[in-house]
Amino acid sequence: MDQLTLDFEAERPRLRAIAVRMLGSTAEADDVVQEAWLRLARTPDVDNTAAWLTTVVSRLCLDQLRSRKRVEAYDVPAAALPGTPVDPEADAVLADQVGAALLIVLETLSPAERVAFVLHDLFAVPFDDVAGVLGRSPAAVRQLASRGRRAVAGGDVEVERKTHHEVVDAFLAAARGGDLGRLLSLLAPDAIMQSDAAGIAMGTEPVYAGADAVAARFDGVRGAAPVTIDGWAAAAWVHHREVKVAFLFTVADGLITGVDLVADPEILARMDVVLAGNPARDAE
Template sequence: MQEDNWLAARFEENRHHLRAVAYRMLGSQQEAEDAVQESWIRLSRSDTGSIDNLGGWLTTVVGRICLDMLRLRRGRPEQAVGEHSPALTDHDVPDPELEAVQADSVGLALLVVLETLTPAERLAFVLHDMFAVPFDDIAPIVGRSPAAARQLASRARRRVQGAPEVPDTDSTRQREIVGAFLAASRGGDFEALLEMLDPGVVLRADDTVVAMGGAVAMVRGAAAVAETFSGRAKAAKLALVDGLAGLVWAHRGEPQVVFAFTVTDGRITAIQLLADAEYLREVEVTALEA
């Protein structure tokens, strides 16, 4: 019991900071509170004896939780962007650190701009530029190398500052990998697919794709995902999905299903099949082949 009380006290010492991180990530006070509460649940179930830096550990955990929430929001959006970037009143803000976020001269405007970023860009930018989290710590959260995490933050920073996007080597490499994946899928080359997939790869499909009857909600493991794609994806085309290489299946020029890829150290670690109508209206898709 004494150890539990000590852990709860240490968590409370970090609560204000975690709330500020989550609010910057999510733009919603209620979602930020939910993320912080989930971080406490995960802490209470963890072996705290192996945690050297509790504050850093909690910041990383909250980052992971927020990233999952942002990806779910983009995959199955239920609210308008503005509802995630509220103008808070004094009554709404429960602590000084969130008041500081609100009082920031670019606070609300920045939240609106952050809504235009991909979840990974937003996390990398917020954690590094606003809370000084090293890219070595950010990289495992977004499932990329430290160099790729740095590129995510740089791309986000340019968009926040209104600068034009410029290509980077990571996006070029992703295009090569996704293009090779598409070719292997079309050709039914199971071994080639297996080679490109991380052993722990996860394939997720949103509710709309599942309702189409063409996929199950989740497939785990390289062999299972390779089997799912082998000899298929013949109608899919290579495309940029929010600036990164992915695939799109379109009908009469209108995207019907978007295939979003996460590539880590040269292997595909996650694939999302997204067809929600609201998502398709928000996502930026640029075809790369006729």
Template sequence: MHADDTDFLAQRFEAHRGHLRAVAHRMLGSTAEAEDAVQEAWFRVSRSDTSRVDNLGGWMTTVVGRVCLDMLRSRKSRAEEPLDTTAPPPAAAPPADPEQDALLADSVGVALLVVLDTLTPAERLAFVLHDLFAVPYDEIAAVVDRTPAAARQLASRARRRVQGADVPDHDSVRQRRQWEVVDAFLAAARDGDFEGLLDVLDPDVIARTETGVTTGAAAVARGASTFGSVALAARPVLAVGHALVDGATGFVVLVDGRAERALRFAFVRDRIAVIDIVTDPDRLARLDIRPV
């Protein structure tokens, strides 16, 4: 590789280092191991031909994901624990642009790491990359050497385990509890009940839309009036109801029988930890939405 190309690649890698470290920390649950993974990712990136890579940031994410998958599999084979599971998440470097800010994983708390430790390496990678970093299933499939459909199934299984839904949804006490939490969230949003919202939100909650990300319970609670106005829109053509959204607890807003928006939730210890808000018609059409 030409020296100028190497310098450019190194600059781009440094611009994404904070994001890559956050991905690695969410995958590994260890600050030290995350740093090792990022360094190994740089070795792999620096030896690769990137001339045909259109999205360097996305490609680097899959590279660090592959490194973390190898490390998780090695850890499982040796029955090891992460080096410092109780350590706080690393401080992310300033993002290169708002799009990178939307990808930072430091918005999800340490409590989720405890749950992630129950997953297989492939499940953990699929869940972290897709649900926390919005990496498409076809890119995840290349990392785990499976089809996109199989990658979707990995993420779905992981999501159910994260939510505590190891038994069928209609038989799950925890699932019913999650509907109660969602209903309490909507009621508090409708009433402008800030304290009520804080009661049902994980302190490190992340709310993600097509236009950006809001992190932290206080910030999400302040913006919840938007959710309330959606849920209570007084139009006879509109209906709001519980739904499984790609297998996750959620709700859907219907207009003339068609989904206008869908919210998908992930939970940590009976509090909302992640809210995905989908309004784009193309994205909505790709979701598996099942009213319940």
């Protein structure tokens, strides 16, 4: 067995555990892990095999979650269900799986929230690394994981979702109207807007730091359409039925604390973007 295979086999149990928690299906998890192995086998010069595989498996899971058209029955072995006797062999199998109750809660999360929560809270992946998986800033990922944590704890995020929607709608209305004072009133003093590499290549500054800079960037902007992304209010530039740029807002205590500008087509393809009740990609 060569070193690459040995490295992969050493990571397989952890990767499978991540995939089971994200997908709630052992069969899908095994398929994802196998696909990760195939990609590794044809990818030269991977510096950090464990981190690379974690990213690939997480993104494959994210794609699977996005593609689901309906809530499917969980493929959880009978031994995972409460009250079912567990023999030693079954217990070993279940060591890398998760209880049915948690899976049901995870299903209520958006794909991005689920990935952020599983990676950070269940597998202690640093926020900076999760940000690389999702193509968002560490601050945005921190909020995604926090939403997942509250849902798992039995909290209701609908109030937060409503507040988020109201703040973002007011901000976009102020931007279209050129109301600089209103824009500033909706931004935290230390608000920051960050662009990904694709956005920077389009001519956007990498960072707009502080409320003044962020407000000036949006003042008078009319082309960013209100949308929902993964069920939360956001904005997007849409051209010829295709989302070119997404603006993701982080809101805390009624104020916008951060904006992520995402223009990477691969990352955009993993977002559930809806404009005026229709898929944004179908909008003119």
